[in-house]
Amino acid sequence: MSDVVIIGAGIHPFGRFDKSAEEIGSFAARAALQDAGVAWADVQASYLSRMYLPATSGARILRRLGGTDMPIVDVEAACASGGAALHQALLAIRSGECEVVMVLGAEKMPRGFMDPRMIYADWQIEMGMSLNPAYWSMRAMRHMYEFGTTELQIAKIAHKNHNNSVHNPNAMYQKAFSLEEILNSPLVCDPIRRLEICAPDDGAAAVVVASADFARRIGARKPIRIAACVHTIARYSADFRCPADSMSATAHNDGPTEVTAAKAYERAGLGASDVNCFEVQDTDAFCELEIYEELQLCPLGEGGRLIDEGVTEIGGKHPVNMSGGLISKGEPVGASHLGQVVELVAQLRGEAGPRQVEGAKVGLGHVLGAGGNCAVTILQR
Amino acid sequence: MSGRRPVRDGLLVGNLETGEAVGLAGARCRACGEATLGRNLLCPNCGSEDVEPLALSAKGKVWTYTVVRYPPPGDYKGADPFRPFALGLVELPDGLRVLAPLACAPEEVRIGMDVVFQPRVRPDGVVQFEYALASEGTAQ
Known part of the structure; x- marks a missing residue:
């Protein structure tokens, strides 16, 4: 089985902001793409990890990066949502269906105890x-x-x-x-x-995940293997x-x-x-x-x-x-x-x-x- | 007096109007032996349909607890204005642990303490439950 690696990572600070989920999410996604040296058009599928954001938030956030016809899927597994989304990226690449996948986590939550x-x-x-x-x-x-x-x-x-x-x-x-x-x-x-x-708060973080072959082809900087x-x-x-x-x-x-x-x-x-x-x-x-x-x-x-x-x-x-x-x-x-x-x-x-x-x-x-x-x-x- | 109803369907047995023989409903799986809270048609442990009703024991011991010091979020129906209260995980001899408020001063609670089931009738007619410290006379 060929290796799957992270070739780019980006984050929007965690805290409380007067900004929309679209703003903080697209900020983290863009930062990850820049870090990877990959264009949005090169990404073949995206997964959004979220629990409190509304339906189709992945598409709402990521369409800010430009028009696309890739699948964008929201993934939810409570506090483990990010792991479930990253796992989907791993499967997509291992299956051979995709070479480059965006995994974004984003959330905006009200103050206080969770609903x-x-x-x-x-x-x-x-x-x-x-x-x-x-x-x-x-x-x-x-x-x-x-x-x-x-x-x-x-x-x-x-x-x-x-x-x-x-x-x-x-x-x-x-x-x-x-x-x-x-x-x-x-x-x-x-x-x-x-x-x-x-405390619950707002924040976003993203990684660009790729096959090891793809990372080699583009000469990715310091790829990190998902073991x-x-x-x-x-x-x-x-x-x-x-x-x-x-x-x-x-x-x-x-x-x-x-x-x-x-x-x-x-x-x-x-x-x-x-x-x-x-x-x-x-x-x-x-x-x-x-x-x-x-x-x-x-x-x-x-x-x-x-x-x-x-x-x-x-x-x-x-x-x-x-x-x-x-x-x-x-x-x-x-x-x-x-x-x-x-x-x-x-x-x-x-x-x-x-x-x-x-x-x-x-x-x-x-x-x-x-x-x-x-x-x-x-x-x- | 009429219209009393349980806080959840299938959670209580006995006569809610008179308070006679009110207790927790449970279920025991004939396949794996696990006892669970409330009416259950499937065993949550093994998935078997071979489950029989079981009236749960009134007496138990505090397995662990905490003191809730802030009003719980959502539609909480406890004391108004809010008072901090102890919440206990009570181990019953039937082989399960049930979470419920403890009807005593929070500072009195200790792990291992004997407690006994009691229904609590709310002003809106809904019957929920709690555990009280077992006094000398009632603990057997």
Whole structure:
């Protein structure tokens, strides 16, 4: 099977803007084309990753780049939408149908908690069970009870990500906070606090994906290989981050991150220890701690130790969320995974400036959300 | 008094008008053995149609919980004005965990605590449910 590579990446900053989805989306798409040195007319298919934007947003945004008769398809898989869209590009190229594909993620979201009707039933909303952070917090509470994980360890993850964001001009918040400030910020759902949680916002990010042959023909600058791109849905009762009617107390299925990462590692022929840098779903700081365990960076229950030892800081053995993570970038749902991919491409090209992980060769992006949707992308230079 | 209805069809058993023997409806799969909340015609674990109704146990234990400190978005029908409340994932002896508000002061809740089902009748006649701390007399 011939390789599929990323030959161009572009991003519109994440934040809140008085601009349309068409404006921010076409900005990121144009930036990716320019970076790739490819004309819009050379692109043979496009996928838009989005959750909150209306129908046919892909066509609405991308027709700004000029008239086209290519297929443009909107893809939705909640927080994993970007992984699902990138996976479609991979299939299109591997099938031989296309040589060059645009994958764009774009979103515009209102402030505050996400509209619950998107993912909850009416009775759950009426009974007060429609606050996404409540689910993340219940996982955190259980982890603290079983493994002795502390509120300080959770705060340390937010502290690390806010620190990293200072060097990311594309993040919504580019501000460091002390541990005291984080631990004194208001509780949203115990034990998770305001400065440990991500906010929905606007943003766009895009990559131009091509066959390795095409990249060679045009002499692409620093192509980055897609070693794996896997999207899955959680098995029965394996993830209570997604609202389920009830959870099993007897079935013990692996969680969606564990399952998706295992498949991605296998397809890439790599293990967690081979990955030099990670961008993961820190919708809240505890979520990142749990992901350390599920991505096999440490055994179950030892996520807290990893942050205590600085393993996941830039300069540590396995840096996580060099970009500042969703905690500081915000989560424009459709754009978040492509934003991770853009960061990893910069890292693997050695162009991440003050956020650069020295000598990074392999990077992993991870997203997880409603419905148990999970995606893992592994990139390699 | 009439017109009481469950917050979701197929979620409750018993007499909603009198409150007699009101509890959670459930289903057990004869193929894989999983118990699930509410009336179910297909097993969400294995897909089997061989599913039988099951009245779920009233008593359970708090498996995990949180305190919701901001008004939930959407058409929330809880206390107005909003008061922070505990939300618990309650493990029932039938082999499942059910999410519900806990009817007690949030600071009283601990993981492992015994709780008991209770219906809550809203002013609009809709019957929803919550769990209360099991007192000495009721816990057996």
